[in-house]
Amino acid sequence: MGRAVSGITALATFLHEQVNARLVESEKIAGKYSRKALNQFRQHQFASLHEPDGKAKPDTAAMRSAAKAFAEAYQSTGAVTAMGVPWINRSFRAARTVYADFGSDDEAIFFKLYHTMSYGVYLELAKDRKYAVLEPIVRGLAKDFLKDLKEVYSG
Numbered sequence: 001m002g003r004a005v006s007g008i009t010a011l012a013t014f015l016h017e018q019v020n021a022r023l024v025e026s027e028k029i030a031g032k033y034s035r036k037a038l039n040q041f042r043q044h045q046f047a048s049l050h051e052p053d054g055k056a057k058p059d060t061a062a063m064r065s066a067a068k069a070f071a072e073a074y075q076s077t078g079a080v081t082a083m084g085v086p087w088i089n090r091s092f093r094a095a096r097t098v099y100a101d102f103g104s105d106d107e108a109i110f111f112k113l114y115h116t117m118s119y120g121v122y123l124e125l126a127k128d129r130k131y132a133v134l135e136p137i138v139r140g141l142a143k144d145f146l147k148d149l150k151e152v153y154s155g
Contacts, residue, residue: 025152029145029148030145033102033141033144033145034113037111037113037138037141038098040137041113045092094120094123097115098114098115099114099116100113112138113134113138
């Protein structure tokens with residue numbers, strides 16, 4: 001009987017270690033996608049520099065050059081590159097308060113992109129989501145995220 005118990009204990013320990021290893025790998029993947037989502041959002045923001053009333057500020061050329069270099073360095077093939085700029089970004093206040101996070105709980109492994117500005121939810125939901133940017137980015141990454149998770153759990 002002692003050998004059977006030790007065999008069951010060894011099996012349970014092995015399974016526990018395998019589940020934990022896959023969970024750690026899954027959270028790494030979620031972290032990678034949260035960074036991708038935030039990076040795509042930042043690219044989108046820098047691609048929409050605003051020139052008030054058609055009169056560029058003296059540093060606008062330098063800002064555009066820096067933004068272009070940033071966008072080229074982190075060129076995306078996801079949802080952002082296909083999206084037009086749906087608004088004029090006058091202050092970048094809302095953009096500066098967008099964050100990404102990732103994690104897991106008892107039911108899911110996730111990454112998220114979210115506003116912390118009071119009117120951020122309005123920007124995403126108003127006018128039949130005309131100005132939404134966060135959701136299209138996350139949806140654009142979701143297919144690859146799920147594919148990468150399936151690879152972890154099918155191995």
